[in-house]
Amino acid sequence: MARDKRTTADDAVALIENGMTLGIGGWGSRRKPMSLVRALLRTDIKDLTVVSYGGPDVGLLCAAGKIRKLIYGFVSLDSIALEPHFRSARQNATLAECIEYDEGMLQWALYAGSLRLPFLPTRAGLGSGVVDVNPALKMVTSPYADAEQLLAVPAIRLDAVFVHLNRSDIHGNAQFLGPDLYFDDMFLGACEPGLRFLSCEKISSTEQMLQESSFHSLRINRSMVDGVIESPNGAHFTLCTPDYERDEKFQSAYVKAAGNAAEWAAFEDRFLRGTEADYQQAVVQWHKENAS
Amino acid sequence: MSADITLADIVVVAAAESFRGDGELFASGMGTVPMLGARLARATFEPDLLVSDGEAFFVGNDLPLGSSDKLIEGWIPFRSVFDTVWSGRRHVMMGASQIDRFGNTNIANIGPWKQPKAQLLGVRGGPGNTISHATSFFIPKQSSKVFVEEVDMVSGLGYDRASKLGEIVKRHHRLPRVITNLAVFDFETPTHTMRLRSVHPGVAVEEVIANTGFTLEIAPDVPTSRAPTEQELAALNRLDPRGLRHREVA
Numbered sequence: 001m002a003r004d005k006r007t008t009a010d011d012a013v014a015l016i017e018n019g020m021t022l023g024i025g026g027w028g029s030r031r032k033p034m035s036l037v038r039a040l041l042r043t044d045i046k047d048l049t050v051v052s053y054g055g056p057d058v059g060l061l062c063a064a065g066k067i068r069k070l071i072y073g074f075v076s077l078d079s080i081a082l083e084p085h086f087r088s089a090r091q092n093a094t095l096a097e098c099i100e101y102d103e104g105m106l107q108w109a110l111y112a113g114s115l116r117l118p119f120l121p122t123r124a125g126l127g128s129g130v131v132d133v134n135p136a137l138k139m140v141t142s143p144y145a146d147a148e149q150l151l152a153v154p155a156i157r158l159d160a161v162f163v164h165l166n167r168s169d170i171h172g173n174a175q176f177l178g179p180d181l182y183f184d185d186m187f188l189g190a191c192e193p194g195l196r197f198l199s200c201e202k203i204s205s206t207e208q209m210l211q212e213s214s215f216h217s218l219r220i221n222r223s224m225v226d227g228v229i230e231s232p233n234g235a236h237f238t239l240c241t242p243d244y245e246r247d248e249k250f251q252s253a254y255v256k257a258a259g260n261a262a263e264w265a266a267f268e269d270r271f272l273r274g275t276e277a278d279y280q281q282a283v284v285q286w287h288k289e290n291a292s
Numbered sequence: 293m294s295a296d297i298t299l300a301d302i303v304v305v306a307a308a309e310s311f312r313g314d315g316e317l318f319a320s321g322m323g324t325v326p327m328l329g330a331r332l333a334r335a336t337f338e339p340d341l342l343v344s345d346g347e348a349f350f351v352g353n354d355l356p357l358g359s360s361d362k363l364i365e366g367w368i369p370f371r372s373v374f375d376t377v378w379s380g381r382r383h384v385m386m387g388a389s390q391i392d393r394f395g396n397t398n399i400a401n402i403g404p405w406k407q408p409k410a411q412l413l414g415v416r417g418g419p420g421n422t423i424s425h426a427t428s429f430f431i432p433k434q435s436s437k438v439f440v441e442e443v444d445m446v447s448g449l450g451y452d453r454a455s456k457l458g459e460i461v462k463r464h465h466r467l468p469r470v471i472t473n474l475a476v477f478d479f480e481t482p483t484h485t486m487r488l489r490s491v492h493p494g495v496a497v498e499e500v501i502a503n504t505g506f507t508l509e510i511a512p513d514v515p516t517s518r519a520p521t522e523q524e525l526a527a528l529n530r531l532d533p534r535g536l537r538h539r540e541v542a
Binding site: 027072073074075076081082086087090091092093100101102103104105107122123124125126127128129130132133146148149179180181182183 | 347348349367369370371374377378398400401405406407408409410411412413414415416417418419420422423424445446447448449453454456457458460461464
């Protein structure tokens with residue numbers, strides 16, 4: 001019988017150390033492991049290198065001053081194009097180091113990391129500002145007759161990773177039920193075994209998962225996961241279709257609060273100081289007060 | 293311009309025109325006007341195009357904006373999008389916060405990258421798009437702050453940068469059109485610098501020049517951007533029954 005890997009978000013983040021490289025799955029404001037990010041906010045961990053197709057995960061970690069180095073292709077809230085905390089962090093130069101890649105380059109870096117290759121070649125990024133602002137990027141020449149000059153995207157290896165899926169069994173065989181896996185499998189693949197944490201809406205069994213959707217949705221297997229955390233509404237306020245859509249109203253309130261120091265302090269006090277259960281309860285209460 | 297034809301209609305038709313002749317490519321539109329342009333082209337003169345719901349599916353029917361009544365004809369999650377980009381089977385129309393005369397574009401940041409005055413999206417897929425396949429641009433409000441001498445960060449390659457990267461890149465790199473609220477532009481000049489292709493009805497060439505921060509190629513007689521045909525207007529009203537295009541261009 002395979003291991004039972006159930007744990008809690010607080011036990012998971014207790015294993016994260018200052019200065020680690022953390023990959024965060026999802027995409028923009030979609031299926032982000034927000035309950036794990038919120039747990040991280042409750043710790044005094046700092047100096048992280050964060051790798052993400054960024055959304056409010058990056059925004060919140062920027063606001064809390066937890067990131068030393070950020071590797072990203074973009075940071076966006078999708079329905080609201082710009083992430084306010086990320087913008088402030090960039091405009092005030094509070095991030096010690098930034099690596100900005102083309103979206104496809106970031107996939108390649110993670111894929112190279114998961115295949116234990118030193119780099120993968122591509123044309124994406126060549127001649128663009130990405131090369132101008134990342135002087136460490138190197139070129140590679142095709143050894144074949146074409147002798148084409150390509151960009152060698154260096155592999156990213158992660159020390160820890162957070163992803164949020166719709167379902168998982170207690171062993172870490174997990175299922176996505178929405179339209180896109182994003183690059184969650186590559187984030188998990190690029191991480192050393194030990195701190196690969198997967199939260200999910202519901203702990204299920206393989207039989208139940210196959211009743212909910214076809215085997216094609218079982219893209220994460222247990223060899224890719226070290227800890228499983230059941231976290232209903234754990235991606236809130238990002239979307240987690242078909243379990244729930246993005247909480248647009250709350251996302252707008254988040255953006256509004258981020259625009260002003262006093263309002264942001266009040267937002268933090270109300271939503272981010274307590275446990276995950278406190279957060280979920282505060283959101284329900286907020287919706288009651290703001291029902292229209 | 294006849295009374296019932298709006299600037300938004302003209303602009304969407306111009307967007308659709310950029311996909312003419314593309315055949316079986318993924319016509320990908322970022323935002324209302326580009327998305328409508330792709331859907332209009334397929335609904336009328338370019339029936340082989342593939343269009344998406346803007347999320348993760350190719351749709352086979354003429355899906356109105358905002359409708360979820362889609363006939364799915366394929367699955368295109370992000371990694372398949374990247375595969376399609378790098379294979380060249382795509383023509384995207386995206387936005388640009390800055391563009392120069394060679395078609396270098398910027399959606400990433402205004403001011404120096406190290407500490408921007410305004411952080412925007414980041415480069416997103418711009419570098420991979422422009423080096424791999426046709427990329428057109430839609431700019432809802434042209435000004436000399438957008439049409440600039442030099443962009444602050446190159447998120448999309450212009451012809452000058454692409455031409456330095458060798459024959460293979462030159463073969464794939466193509467910037468068919470730039471469409472604004474004032475006019476349509478292309479790069480069909482010997483030096484691949486931006487040319488005024490047509491002005492929208494009622495717009496003077498001088499107005500275009502006044503809102504451009506670099507020297508444009510301008511022919512002695514600049515044509516007027518064409519109006520939709522009756523069939524196109526009917527399709528447009530089917531595809532955008534709530535008139536969302538009028539919110540993006542007015």
